[in-house]
Amino acid sequence: MRHTISVLVENKFGVLARIAGLFSARGYNIASLAVSETLDPAISYMTIVVDAKDEAVLEQIKKQLNKLIDVITVTDFTKKEHIDRELILLKVSCSAKEKPKIENIVEKFVGKIIQCKADTAIIEAVGDQAQIKELLDELEKFGTKELVRTGRIAMEY
Amino acid sequence: MTGAQILIECLKREGVEVIFGYPGGQVLPIFDKLYDVQDIRFILVRHEQGAAHAADGYARATGKPGVCLATSGPGATNLVTGIATAYMDSIPIVAITGQVKTHLIGNDAFQEADVTGITRPITKHNYLVKDVKELAQIVREAFYIASTGRPGPVLIDIPSDIQLQDTEFIWPEEVKIRGYNPTLFGHPGQIKKAAKLISGSKKPLIYAGGGVITSGAHHELKELAEKLNAPVTMTMMGLGAFPGTHPLSLGMLGMHGTAYANHATMESDLIIAVGARFDDRVTGRLDAFAPYAKVIHIDIDPASISKNVQVDVPIVGDAKNILGQLLEEIKKVPDTSDWHKTIAEWKRKHPLRYKDDGKIKPQYVIEQLYEVTKGEVIITTEVGQNQMWACQWYKYLYPRTYISSGGLGTMGFGFPAAIGAKIGCPDKTVIDIAGDGSIQMNIQELGTAVCNKINVKVMILNNGYLGMVRQWQELFYHKRYSQVCITSPDFVKLAESYGAVGIRVTKKEEVRPAIEKALSIDNTVFVDFQIEPEENVYPMVPAGKAINEIIAGLA
Numbered sequence: 001m002r003h004t005i006s007v008l009v010e011n012k013f014g015v016l017a018r019i020a021g022l023f024s025a026r027g028y029n030i031a032s033l034a035v036s037e038t039l040d041p042a043i044s045y046m047t048i049v050v051d052a053k054d055e056a057v058l059e060q061i062k063k064q065l066n067k068l069i070d071v072i073t074v075t076d077f078t079k080k081e082h083i084d085r086e087l088i089l090l091k092v093s094c095s096a097k098e099k100p101k102i103e104n105i106v107e108k109f110v111g112k113i114i115q116c117k118a119d120t121a122i123i124e125a126v127g128d129q130a131q132i133k134e135l136l137d138e139l140e141k142f143g144t145k146e147l148v149r150t151g152r153i154a155m156e157y
Numbered sequence: 158m159t160g161a162q163i164l165i166e167c168l169k170r171e172g173v174e175v176i177f178g179y180p181g182g183q184v185l186p187i188f189d190k191l192y193d194v195q196d197i198r199f200i201l202v203r204h205e206q207g208a209a210h211a212a213d214g215y216a217r218a219t220g221k222p223g224v225c226l227a228t229s230g231p232g233a234t235n236l237v238t239g240i241a242t243a244y245m246d247s248i249p250i251v252a253i254t255g256q257v258k259t260h261l262i263g264n265d266a267f268q269e270a271d272v273t274g275i276t277r278p279i280t281k282h283n284y285l286v287k288d289v290k291e292l293a294q295i296v297r298e299a300f301y302i303a304s305t306g307r308p309g310p311v312l313i314d315i316p317s318d319i320q321l322q323d324t325e326f327i328w329p330e331e332v333k334i335r336g337y338n339p340t341l342f343g344h345p346g347q348i349k350k351a352a353k354l355i356s357g358s359k360k361p362l363i364y365a366g367g368g369v370i371t372s373g374a375h376h377e378l379k380e381l382a383e384k385l386n387a388p389v390t391m392t393m394m395g396l397g398a399f400p401g402t403h404p405l406s407l408g409m410l411g412m413h414g415t416a417y418a419n420h421a422t423m424e425s426d427l428i429i430a431v432g433a434r435f436d437d438r439v440t441g442r443l444d445a446f447a448p449y450a451k452v453i454h455i456d457i458d459p460a461s462i463s464k465n466v467q468v469d470v471p472i473v474g475d476a477k478n479i480l481g482q483l484l485e486e487i488k489k490v491p492d493t494s495d496w497h498k499t500i501a502e503w504k505r506k507h508p509l510r511y512k513d514d515g516k517i518k519p520q521y522v523i524e525q526l527y528e529v530t531k532g533e534v535i536i537t538t539e540v541g542q543n544q545m546w547a548c549q550w551y552k553y554l555y556p557r558t559y560i561s562s563g564g565l566g567t568m569g570f571g572f573p574a575a576i577g578a579k580i581g582c583p584d585k586t587v588i589d590i591a592g593d594g595s596i597q598m599n600i601q602e603l604g605t606a607v608c609n610k611i612n613v614k615v616m617i618l619n620n621g622y623l624g625m626v627r628q629w630q631e632l633f634y635h636k637r638y639s640q641v642c643i644t645s646p647d648f649v650k651l652a653e654s655y656g657a658v659g660i661r662v663t664k665k666e667e668v669r670p671a672i673e674k675a676l677s678i679d680n681t682v683f684v685d686f687q688i689e690p691e692e693n694v695y696p697m698v699p700a701g702k703a704i705n706e707i708i709a710g711l712a
Contacts, residue, residue: 009336010336013285013287014273014277014285017274017277018277021277021278022278025278056463059463060460060464063459063460064460066459066460067458067460068336069281069282069302069334069336069337070282070336071336072335072336
């Protein structure tokens with residue numbers, strides 16, 4: 001099962017390698033990872049989506065993260081009220097005839113066509129997991145060509 | 158002050174009395190400053206791995222952090238096995254490595270290696286010093302992190318230009334790291350729950366690990382065992398946490414543990430784990446482990462709890478504090494008289510034993526070693542059969558008298574660790590129980606021992622085999638002995654060529670006199686015991702079996 005956790009870490013070089021190394025050394029899977037500075041430039045915020053087969057594995061992941069000296073706090077969003085978002089860029093086939101249809105679909109979501117030339121449109125969209133999935137499903141029939149996702153970011157209410 | 162001077166000043170203030178190390182190109186500024194230092198002893202090893210193990214042995218024997226120093230690249234990578242060994246056994250060492258100049262990092266410079274990258278998964282924490290102004294703070298933090306909480310190795314990688322740069326020396330009085338706050342006292346609610354479980358138990362068993370020794374909780378452990386009249390079994394790392402001669406001691410449990418310790422574990426209704434981590438060598442088949450027992454787990458590392466075995470009452474904190482809290486909280490003690498009758502029966506039926514014939518049996522050698530030394534020495538071991546016999550047949554009376562690579566199982570550990578232990582405890586006799594395979598993995602440290610007049614004794618149980626692997630090939634691979642027959646040099650001549658003393662023992666009646674003679678000589682001594690070649694370590698629980706599925710080995 002997938003879980004979203006956030007990790008506040010010291011904004012020092014090598015911290016990302018420590019986190020990534022911990023996951024690979026212990027055989028945990030990262031589904032997505034997003035890192036950025038916070039309002040305090042000495043601290044970075046990581047949102048990590050992990051695959052954990054059961055509660056015990058998730059517990060271990062949190063405990064092991066907490067053991068790292070550069071980790072300040074670990075928050076598990078599984079049972080917490082939170083919002084999460086992801087930004088995607090998507091290339092989709094788009095003839096002049098189909099453009100209005102695609103525009104219609106994209107506008108239902110928080111998205112827009114950024115560029116459209118030579119029968120290919122680049123679309124940006126923001127949403128939670130379900131919204132992004134829905135959008136991708138709806139656009140599939142037009143011929144999706146390339147997808148880039150930022151990975152999930154999350155924030156507690 | 159230059160970076161090198163700051164480093165040395167910090168080491169002095171941390172109370173460092175000895176550094177084990179080896180010079181090289183990227184630590185020249187540090188060695189130049191060490192040239193004038195009187196109050197820190199420097200032990201020049203023959204291979205950096207020896208320096209890491211010696212620092213580790215020093216730490217295990219004294220409880221103080223051990224320090225090793227090596228140059229960049231190969232110097233640093235040679236430390237790696239020693240650092241990993243210390244990491245697996247939670248031993249505080251501070252490893253200092255030189256690094257190529259800051260502007261060359263990442264340039265594939267001569268003797269460059271990404272040492273913080275290489276050691277990240279085998280250190281508790283590590284640092285690459287990028288600014289000389291941060292050096293004092295980093296050294297202070299390194300010692301603090303290494304020696305507090307669940308201890309472990311910390312590495313500081315210092316580029317050679319940083320060692321030469323000048324800055325004002327400011328000693329940070331306080332260390333505060335916001336992401337690092339080990340819990341020291343047990344949660345009162347958990348202590349109450351544990352006390353209640355203990356009072357209601359009929360077959361309690363104390364399962365003590367290396368954490369008892371780290372925390373200095375051996376007095377409290379003994380008090381608890383005696384108060385509850387509860388048997389105590391120890392992990393290999395826990396040997397010495399409770400006197401092996403005490404009537405409540407069941408010795409070691411697990412793969413080569415005593416049959417009665419394993420039976421007691423499987424029948425117990427309450428396991429009180431103190432500073433132990435339910436390692437696979439202890440638990441055997443996990444889903445069959447201790448089926449009737451509730452588990453109280455005392456550990457300073459929250460990640461150790463419920464990692465392998467589901468725990469009923471976890472208590473995070475320092476073992477010494479928590480055992481103190483528990484002792485106060487327990488009002489009603491369980492009646493364990495029936496439990497002891499059962500255990501006595503197991504002890505009677507399944508004692509530790511071996512066939513003592515005219516040949517030199519390794520068990521006999523270690524029994525004799527105990528008879529001569531009575532537990533009043535420090536024993537280090539290599540890894541393999543020698544190590545397991547040392548666990549089974551020697552009785553450890555005090556903490557920090559059994560020093561061995563547990564988690565990583567590093568062959569070649571025992572001899573350099575003995576050197577470190579002897580420097581930490583110069584008044585104690587230090588004996589490495591070795592095999593003919595293991596001793597050859599760091600045999601070059603004979604040079605270190607002799608040259609620095611570090612008097613250690615090495616008892617080589619020489620069977621001409623990599624014995625533990627041979628035992629597995631005999632039992633589980635149809636006796637197809639693949640690459641386990643190993644030749645050795647003439648250990649007597651070898652010792653002599655280094656200026657040490659060598660004694661060869663080929664007859665049983667020579668065993669005890671040889672031990673006595675070795676102990677009486679004021680020099681490093683190698684004793685080459687030519688033991689029965691195909692003797693096995695029993696009892697044994699095959700890997701993946703429940704720990705009461707024991708191969709006893711004797712008809």
